[in-house]
Amino acid sequence: MSDTQTPDTPKGPIGRFLAASPDSVGKTIFVAVAICLVASMIVSVAAVSLRPVQEANKLRDKQLNVLQVAGVYEPGMDVAAAFADFEPKVLELASGDFSDQFDAATFDDAAAVDDPELSIALENDPAAIGRQSKFRTIYLLKDESGALDKVILPIRGYGLWSTLYGFIAIEENGNDIFGLQFYQHGETPGLGAEVDNPKWKALWNGKKLFDESGELQISVAKAQGPAGPEHHIDALAGATLTSVGVDNLVNFWMGDQGYAPFLEKLKAGEL
Template sequence: MANNDTIKKTIIVALSLCIVCSVVVSTAAVLLKPMQIENKELDFKRNILMAAGLMEDGKTVDELFAQINTRMVDLNTGKFTDAVKAESYDQRKASKDPKRSTELSAQEDVAKIGRREDIAKVYLLKKDGVIEKVILPIKGYGLWSTLYGFIALESDFNTVVGLGFYEHGETPGLGGEVDNPKWKAYWVGKEVYANGDVAIDVVKGSAPAGDKHKVDGLSGATLTSVGVENLVKFWMGENGYANFLDNLKNGEA
């Protein structure tokens, strides 16, 4: 009787199994990619809506997002631009392209992002042609990672509606508490500016009661707290959205 347990047959079976598994995995990846892209876009929209306090039970993300007006802003001029199309613009890629971004000096780069994209995608909630809320993408380095998120402001372009991060690699239970709804709630109603200057601070421990510019720090995560403070200060400052927000106030955007 022939011996089926030869090394040659074992190798052939193993290789055949590897090939079959590779084909199955590759096919699944191709078939699932459109669904993955769609889910990623929905999650992105959901985070914008959450930052603006616009999530509602009984309505889909797409239904709620239909009220949002997406616009492109030239951060160098602080004005709207039609130089690029929102649908095809990848803001993260633009920030890494020397032709589409600005290198920051060490003094300017408090958010530790290296380069700042020249054009940003912003989100507006309007009613009867008047801006009620503006949602702005923000990013900056924490302790272990770059945090990507949004900050939403009221129609005075100063009062915080909400803040949230949709991507980061901070330590769970410590810096990862940036995702904690209780901590995010501390930001609601705070004011970014005082006398024209960025005045928001994330303090160690608890913020003084009634202080409109100070937010409780994350317990046990001082460096992440500092990172969040710095990235908010950067994006709300002159190298971020300050000129754009001033133009909105003055009706010049």
């Protein structure tokens, strides 16, 4: 036995650790690490187990927003059943034609944006989205006779603090706006977040995208432009940069880099 060791002295690192004072540095660090590991395991298990519920809620929220922007939602209705009236189509933006390359029911628009084979990096990028998918899932709503009633087009772009994600509903003539709605953003409450205000959203109903010569004229601004009131939406009070962002993203998506080829064919009755 060594000179410094008595019969009661714990042997080995584990023994010395167990015999150490509860306030020792070693035990304090051990407890902290153990708590972190247990907490991270609980969070990971919860995240994995709740993922199906989160995905289902995300899908329902998307369907709800499509119903609302199309003006068919009623409180208490079965969202999934009502959404079944909308026909999803995968649209090739450059040609304005529907693509049969993908299944519209399973096409992942978000994943397509990150896929270099299915997207492009934008040089002219007024909506500040960085990359744009070559394909987008849009939704067709038909009336009881089977004739096209509205098309619901997804849109996104940067405001003041965040990317705004939403839908714009266009009448069957490819020019008249029925409604606009954002379902995700991080704009300032009471200012930029007023994009959610029903009174402001109602301003979009009946506005026209293009003038008689086919030029895109829709504008979100403080003052009405020379194109006239049918193309003007008042900017949000106290939220200039968010309003500019909405103006940029709507003009981007309704323009040649977005849905303009599709809208031209819609107006010409080619779809």
